[in-house]
Amino acid sequence: AVHFFEYFIFGMLAIKSMKAITLRIVFVLIPFGILFGMLDEYLQSFISGRYSSGLDVLSDTIGFTVGLILVYITQNDK
Secondary structure (H helix, E strand, C coil), X not given: CHHHHHHXXXXXXXXXXXXXXXXXXXXXXXXXXXHHHHXXXXXXXXXXXXXXXXXXXXXXXXXHHHHHHHHHHHHCCC
8 A cells, every 4th residue: 555655646746747737648657657666676676674576566556557647637627
């Protein structure tokens, strides 16, 4: 749950930092969120006492994507 909420906020901040909030931007940002989550988990594997998990990457990805979509929907709600 922690990973979801961290990346949820990260996704919201990422899309809010763009000049325009379009569906195209959402689809461009999703791979960056996935790659960032994967890099975070990979680097975590080198820290003693920490471990890397594919489920954490999945949670990161879902949180990031939900954050993006929520901002997109609220900004383009007409």
